[in-house]
Amino acid sequence: MDGETLIDDVRDAKATRLDRLGGTKWLLAATGADLETERVLRVAAASEAAAATTFEQWADDEGSDRAREAFASVAALERDHAARVTDHLDEDPESGADPEPDAAPSALHEHLRSLDDTSKRVGAGLVGRPLVSDRTTVQIVSFFVNEADERRADLFRELRTETGELLDEGATVLDAVCTTDDDWERACEAATGTIDVAYDEFAGDLDAMGLDPRSIC
Known part of the structure; x- marks a missing residue:
């Protein structure tokens, strides 16, 4: 096993759930059916800030030097993402800047x-x-395209590209930290489990709205 193979295996194993997370209903669930620009930006900013906090916490107590370095780098990237999204909230004097x-x-x-x-x-x-972020961010891009707001659509295209590049780092770090078959198995199970957690929350939110997540259009 190597990092690139693991990523391909996870992507294939969870293809259906990833496709549904990339459908138009994801944004409906994430915003509580409040499809307004301010709400979409706030949801995105809060997500980026939460990611930064997660990776900061990992970097603080991680025992592997290679993994700790990667987590700190991702934390800084996510803080930057949160700031860039918040900048667009700052442009609206009625919105307030708190993401x-x-x-x-x-x-x-x-x-x-x-x-x-x-x-x-x-x-x-x-x-x-x-893998989850790659699919869900597409829907934010599409939202701003439909709003004829190319500047914000371009912002989220950039964020999607930068987050997607983390897969390359993930493959490299996996190759460094996984030294046994058990390590690889735990990494794979954690990756697929994370997609399941994201999907189950999405499906639960839709179910509360009386909607079915199985339709991806």
């Missing part, structure tokens, strides 16, 4: 923060989460 950074973390980040094993953290944080 709700102190809101309760999503089920995804509660799950991530519960992990204390290096292989699991790398699999979950640098494989599972980027």
